[in-house]
Amino acid sequence: MYSVSMYETKDYPTDRGEKISFDRSLIPPCQAACPLHMEIREYVDLIAQGKVMEALRVIRNDNPFPSICAHVCTHPCENACRRSQVDKPIAIRALKRFAVEFGGDRMVQGEAETMRSERVAIVGSGPAGLACAYYLRKLGYPVTIFEAHSELGGMLRVGIPQYRLPREVLDTEVQRLIQMGVEIRRNTRVVSLDLLFGMGYKVIFLTLGAHQGLRMGVEGEESPGVVDGATFLREVNLGLKPSLGEKAAVVGGGNVAIDAARTALRLGTKRVVILYRRSRAEMPADPTEVEQALEEGVEVQFLVTPTKIKRANGHLSVTCMRMELGDPDAGGRRRPVPIKDSEFDEEFDTLVTAIGQAPQIPEDFHLRMGRGSTVQVDPATLTTNRAGVFAGGDAVTGPATVVEALAAGRQAALRIDDYLQHRYPLANKEVREGLAGDLLPKTLDMVKKTSRLEPQVLPPEARGKNFEPVELVYNWEAAINEARRCLRCGMGAEILFQDKCATCLTCLRVCPYNVPYLDEGGVIQIPADQCQACGICVTQCPAGAIVLRKPYDRRHVASELDHALRSAAESKFKPFIIGFCCQYGLFGTGALASLWRRAKAGIWIVPVLCVAKVEAEHILRAFEMGAEGVFIAGCGEQCAREKTAFWVSQQVEKVRKVLVQLGLASERVQMFNLYAGDEDPAHALDEFTEKIGGLYLASVIKQEVKS
Amino acid sequence: MANSLFEEKLYSDKFLVTSEVGPPKGMDVADMVHHIDLLKDKVDAINITDHQSSVMRFPSLGGCLLVKERGGEPIFQVTCRDRNRLAIQADLLLACSRGIQNVLCLTGDSIDVGDHKEAKPVFDLDSVQLLRTIKTMESGKDLGGSDFKGSPKFCVGASVHPEADFIEPQLIKFEKKVAAGAQFFQTQGIFGLESLRRFMQYASQFEVKILAGIIVLSSARMAQYMNDNVPGIIVPQPIIDELSSAGKGKGLQKGMEIAARLVRTIKEENLCHGVHIMAVGNEGIVPDILEMAQIVGAAP
Amino acid sequence: MIVAQQKPLEEIRRLIAPYEKILILGCGTCVTVCGAGGEREVSFLHGALRVAQVKGGDGVHAFLEYTVKRQCDREFLDPLGDRVSEVDAILSLGCGVGVQVVAERFPDVPALPGVNTSFMGATEQGGVWDERCAACGDCRLAETAGICPITRCTKGILNGPCAGTKNGKCEANKDIDCAWVLIYKRLESLGQLDKIRRYYPPRNFRTIPRPRRLAGITSIDLGGSNG
Numbered sequence A: 001m002y003s004v005s006m007y008e009t010k011d012y013p014t015d016r017g018e019k020i021s022f023d024r025s026l027i028p029p030c031q032a033a034c035p036l037h038m039e040i041r042e043y044v045d046l047i048a049q050g051k052v053m054e055a056l057r058v059i060r061n062d063n064p065f066p067s068i069c070a071h072v073c074t075h076p077c078e079n080a081c082r083r084s085q086v087d088k089p090i091a092i093r094a095l096k097r098f099a100v101e102f103g104g105d106r107m108v109q110g111e112a113e114t115m116r117s118e119r120v121a122i123v124g125s126g127p128a129g130l131a132c133a134y135y136l137r138k139l140g141y142p143v144t145i146f147e148a149h150s151e152l153g154g155m156l157r158v159g160i161p162q163y164r165l166p167r168e169v170l171d172t173e174v175q176r177l178i179q180m181g182v183e184i185r186r187n188t189r190v191v192s193l194d195l196l197f198g199m200g201y202k203v204i205f206l207t208l209g210a211h212q213g214l215r216m217g218v219e220g221e222e223s224p225g226v227v228d229g230a231t232f233l234r235e236v237n238l239g240l241k242p243s244l245g246e247k248a249a250v251v252g253g254g255n256v257a258i259d260a261a262r263t264a265l266r267l268g269t270k271r272v273v274i275l276y277r278r279s280r281a282e283m284p285a286d287p288t289e290v291e292q293a294l295e296e297g298v299e300v301q302f303l304v305t306p307t308k309i310k311r312a313n314g315h316l317s318v319t320c321m322r323m324e325l326g327d328p329d330a331g332g333r334r335r336p337v338p339i340k341d342s343e344f345d346e347e348f349d350t351l352v353t354a355i356g357q358a359p360q361i362p363e364d365f366h367l368r369m370g371r372g373s374t375v376q377v378d379p380a381t382l383t384t385n386r387a388g389v390f391a392g393g394d395a396v397t398g399p400a401t402v403v404e405a406l407a408a409g410r411q412a413a414l415r416i417d418d419y420l421q422h423r424y425p426l427a428n429k430e431v432r433e434g435l436a437g438d439l440l441p442k443t444l445d446m447v448k449k450t451s452r453l454e455p456q457v458l459p460p461e462a463r464g465k466n467f468e469p470v471e472l473v474y475n476w477e478a479a480i481n482e483a484r485r486c487l488r489c490g491m492g493a494e495i496l497f498q499d500k501c502a503t504c505l506t507c508l509r510v511c512p513y514n515v516p517y518l519d520e521g522g523v524i525q526i527p528a529d530q531c532q533a534c535g536i537c538v539t540q541c542p543a544g545a546i547v548l549r550k551p552y553d554r555r556h557v558a559s560e561l562d563h564a565l566r567s568a569a570e571s572k573f574k575p576f577i578i579g580f581c582c583q584y585g586l587f588g589t590g591a592l593a594s595l596w597r598r599a600k601a602g603i604w605i606v607p608v609l610c611v612a613k614v615e616a617e618h619i620l621r622a623f624e625m626g627a628e629g630v631f632i633a634g635c636g637e638q639c640a641r642e643k644t645a646f647w648v649s650q651q652v653e654k655v656r657k658v659l660v661q662l663g664l665a666s667e668r669v670q671m672f673n674l675y676a677g678d679e680d681p682a683h684a685l686d687e688f689t690e691k692i693g694g695l696y697l698a699s700v701i702k703q704e705v706k707s
Numbered sequence B: 001m002a003n004s005l006f007e008e009k010l011y012s013d014k015f016l017v018t019s020e021v022g023p024p025k026g027m028d029v030a031d032m033v034h035h036i037d038l039l040k041d042k043v044d045a046i047n048i049t050d051h052q053s054s055v056m057r058f059p060s061l062g063g064c065l066l067v068k069e070r071g072g073e074p075i076f077q078v079t080c081r082d083r084n085r086l087a088i089q090a091d092l093l094l095a096c097s098r099g100i101q102n103v104l105c106l107t108g109d110s111i112d113v114g115d116h117k118e119a120k121p122v123f124d125l126d127s128v129q130l131l132r133t134i135k136t137m138e139s140g141k142d143l144g145g146s147d148f149k150g151s152p153k154f155c156v157g158a159s160v161h162p163e164a165d166f167i168e169p170q171l172i173k174f175e176k177k178v179a180a181g182a183q184f185f186q187t188q189g190i191f192g193l194e195s196l197r198r199f200m201q202y203a204s205q206f207e208v209k210i211l212a213g214i215i216v217l218s219s220a221r222m223a224q225y226m227n228d229n230v231p232g233i234i235v236p237q238p239i240i241d242e243l244s245s246a247g248k249g250k251g252l253q254k255g256m257e258i259a260a261r262l263v264r265t266i267k268e269e270n271l272c273h274g275v276h277i278m279a280v281g282n283e284g285i286v287p288d289i290l291e292m293a294q295i296v297g298a299a300p
Numbered sequence C: 001m002i003v004a005q006q007k008p009l010e011e012i013r014r015l016i017a018p019y020e021k022i023l024i025l026g027c028g029t030c031v032t033v034c035g036a037g038g039e040r041e042v043s044f045l046h047g048a049l050r051v052a053q054v055k056g057g058d059g060v061h062a063f064l065e066y067t068v069k070r071q072c073d074r075e076f077l078d079p080l081g082d083r084v085s086e087v088d089a090i091l092s093l094g095c096g097v098g099v100q101v102v103a104e105r106f107p108d109v110p111a112l113p114g115v116n117t118s119f120m121g122a123t124e125q126g127g128v129w130d131e132r133c134a135a136c137g138d139c140r141l142a143e144t145a146g147i148c149p150i151t152r153c154t155k156g157i158l159n160g161p162c163a164g165t166k167n168g169k170c171e172a173n174k175d176i177d178c179a180w181v182l183i184y185k186r187l188e189s190l191g192q193l194d195k196i197r198r199y200y201p202p203r204n205f206r207t208i209p210r211p212r213r214l215a216g217i218t219s220i221d222l223g224g225s226n227g
């Protein structure tokens, strides 16, 4: 895989001397569905901890332009998210937007060094071209982008309206590419590839997009006043103010149709009517955007299609026919069937067709073409029939999405590198297994339901007439709470040491989600696709046979504890107290830090990823190293997992038993709920530190009296 | 010829009355002697308990010897809790040699209810096996199969619990005891005559004598305590109510009335062959109860 | 399964007091299952003893931890050789059998018991075990409907319940079912009440010469008791 995880991919030795890989997690469905294979689970988890800069770093590992995706990505990850089996998917795109805005993406500098001499020409500056340029620069190649338009960005510039993608966002990314040393030729339409090779480019990457509006094929389509959507949006986006008159029709049901309709409204058109030949359920446009369009006043006529257009006295008379839904087509959507004698006429000033686009590839390129005027490539390498010519993006796939174009751009850069370095092209092989399978009812029933938090949008009254961004960014609290909903698919428990397992069935009995089971051979199994990664079995297994697939468990706690103990040992504060504190939620973000700064004693925080992972042995270790008190601060009811408080209290009890046998007060170990509502956690903590301070003083006095 | 005075009475038509005396903790037997003297001429035999409720005391056999000394008729209570089969056989030989020939064969209370909770529970035999052991001894052999030089003779009894809340297995065990040679039964304390009637209806098919156990309660608290702590005992609520209605300091009087009422009815209605009065810790009042029940002295 | 319970910390501290270097040796079989002496309990005890050292002023011990799959077979102990030569005592968290096999295998190093071996039992619910078998050597479960009166009746009697049973519970402990009530009910539902009506003579304790030895059909010489 291209990306390098932010977690150090090092092996760690076990107590038996064998080495096991650090990250044994399975690829979650969100990541598998993302064309860029972004480590969604990881960055969502970091956001849940309030670690937004780290989250951005993980995002940028796999995505050259996260700020763009954060605004317009069609988020196939969300469609695949397993959380939708429980309630609603994680709002992954909105979370990315939060990370981008709060993590300081604007400040990231474009850095690249030229380490190669082979020059690469990229034709087209859409997302595919820009991404390819980005990665080729990172790999050290000199890159030139040829763009027919005066501005860079392809459909990002000339297609997507500004209220969905503010132009500063795009400009920043382009600026960064220029910083990285990408050479740019604007207003330069490439008409011949031979010419480019003649200029010394060793490789050409074609990303011409799909800009040619498809024709409806009805009588009168050539009339003035009829325009295709892509062209209309391009004109608007390039600063022209085309007039659509008082009343406009938009034909189609996809995102382009919606964008065209909403743009028309913003240009001052009084009435905008979308004519769509199927019903709302079949609309390919994003439901949220359809909703927003309706809010803004766009009208939609379903099950209607134009059959004839006549121009008379400056207006268009459009004959429409009503449709009904028939059998499903190959794609599973029900086919529209015309209803006999249902024709009616309606008057419009203009009609925008938005029923799809096709690429337009100059014949002189001499490329082998595929269906729908697309360029044919080898999907693994993106090579065309001409040596040194690669192609990707909409030009190859037909109209698709930004993220697919970005993935194609990245793939092209890697394959171009292979080609120029005479390497056998690596097939895109996943190293890790993917996670498949639905949650079984016995597990599903146990998972807490939480409602998805949608990011706020501008109220419809405030948006109708301008191109201000509609969607607002999450605030801190909403983002964290939304991120906490992630099920952390594929990073759950694994019986790593089968030889140690005594088949005691403890895991089976303690799991709050009914995950482990005894197979027919009498072997205990923890199916990865069911585990909720709460970590309880890890802390309860008497044989120490279980680990989490990502080391969020005792190994993590132990190393954080060591760190805290080392700092405590060097500090002058006596007595010192160790606090195991959950990192998820608002308290991971510094609110807690301010709590303990207030305390009088030296409190050292051991950040843990859910207190369920704290084991009695960790607490004992703190005492052994001189702590006078230990507290465990968890989230109570706010915990995203089940039974956490119960199992923590078991660990606390276990330690208390030891303390009492040693003549130490059992109150030296305490459990706090950070969200106890009416009780201020700071208050409880103050009381605790006071008590520990008192115990300490008493013991010092006793010692002095003795000596 | 009967093996003992008590056995002789057992097979007469006389309404039998027995009572019990618990040995003391320690060497001072004055109270026990006093109680024996009080009872010996008023009842047909005196049971001496064997570490009752698993509380360690002066031995049962020692108590029986005292009864003999004072001219009374003892019933030697033998439990299986504290002695293995060797010790039990030996004690039985000693008993018989001193004319102590009435034996009540019991399993024995659990060690856990007593005052030596850490002791090893023996239970080498159970009550049925003990009954059979005696039969074996009477036949001139010990349990190891060796011949005795001089064999003992006994009149053997056992216990039964007509008021057990789950009676069927108790009845099976009763039959096993009958088959093992039990001649008489002293029942666990009973409080309701209904259960006794029902039991007698069933038990009359066997050639054994049944003495109904009567416990003298001294207060409602004691009744409650027995319900909670004494194995097998179930004092019904109406009796507890009656006791608590008695007023302060009058509990024992009430308990005696209740006991006397039971004894009199049993005798008048000829419900069974006799009664066994247990005045736990109040042995001195037994003669009064007999008087209240209008039972004339047991005298032979 | 053998059920055991870790000894109180105080007792363990007393046991190890004379020794400096101690190997805490867990067992990966029964005592792992009952949470008394598996790998986790070894490391928990280790942690507790270290706290005791700091807070309780115990002499300075050095500890090693290790858990073998089974202490009752010498072969599992063989890999311990080097570790054992470093220590002054072995604190075994295995059952009584394990401790003895460890003692035999390493005759020069004292073996100390870290758990009280309690009984053979079954899991009643997570974390709760009930005694089920007394290893009497003369199994009579066929006559008692699969319920052992020797283990589960506090008196171990054979001919039916004593008169102390109340509400189906034992006279010795109101939380424990009377074994004979259970036996009666199960025999009744099996239609086998004749089995309880039968007389059972006193037990033959002679089937139990102590210590017992069981030789299988093939017995393989392990070459002396010291492995």
Ligand SMILES: Cc1cc2nc3c(=O)[nH]c(=O)nc-3n(C[C@H](O)[C@H](O)[C@H](O)COP(=O)(O)OP(=O)(O)OC[C@H]3O[C@@H](n4cnc5c(N)ncnc54)[C@H](O)[C@@H]3O)c2cc1C
Residues within 6 Å of the ligand: A072, A073, A074, A123, A124, A125, A126, A127, A128, A129, A146, A147, A148, A149, A153, A154, A155, A156, A159, A160, A161, A188, A189, A190, A191, A207, A208, A209, A210, A211, A230, A233, A255, A256, A259, A392, A393, A394, A395, A399, A400, A401, A402, A403, A405
């Ligand atoms: C209105 C609209 C809204 C959309 N909304 C979304 C959305 O919300 N989310 C999403 O994921 N996708 C969206 N898409 C689709 C997405 O924009 C495209 O899939 C994506 O931009 C394709 O990228 P590309 O690099 O392949 O081509 P393009 O972005 O189309 O870029 C091709 C570039 O090549 C240039 N070019 C063409 N021929 C030549 C030549 N001969 N010489 C030089 N330059 C040339 C063009 O001028 C253009 O700039 C939308 C598309 C449209 C039209």
Ligand code: SF4
Residues within 6 Å of the ligand: A028, A029, A030, A031, A040, A041, A044, A080, A081, A082, A083, A090, A092, A485, A486, A487, A488, A489
């Ligand atoms: S729940 Fe989290 S890890 Fe699972 S698919 Fe959704 S975002 Fe990905």
Ligand code: SF4
Residues within 6 Å of the ligand: A495, A500, A501, A502, A503, A504, A505, A506, A507, A508, A524, A537, A540, A541, A542, A543, A544, A545, A546
């Ligand atoms: S808790 Fe551990 S030892 Fe027990 S069955 Fe599960 S994995 Fe095996």
Ligand code: SF4
Residues within 6 Å of the ligand: A492, A493, A507, A510, A511, A512, A513, A514, A515, A516, A526, A530, A531, A532, A533, A534, A535, A536, A537, A538
């Ligand atoms: S980690 Fe939690 S959810 Fe997964 S198997 Fe263990 S206890 Fe169950």
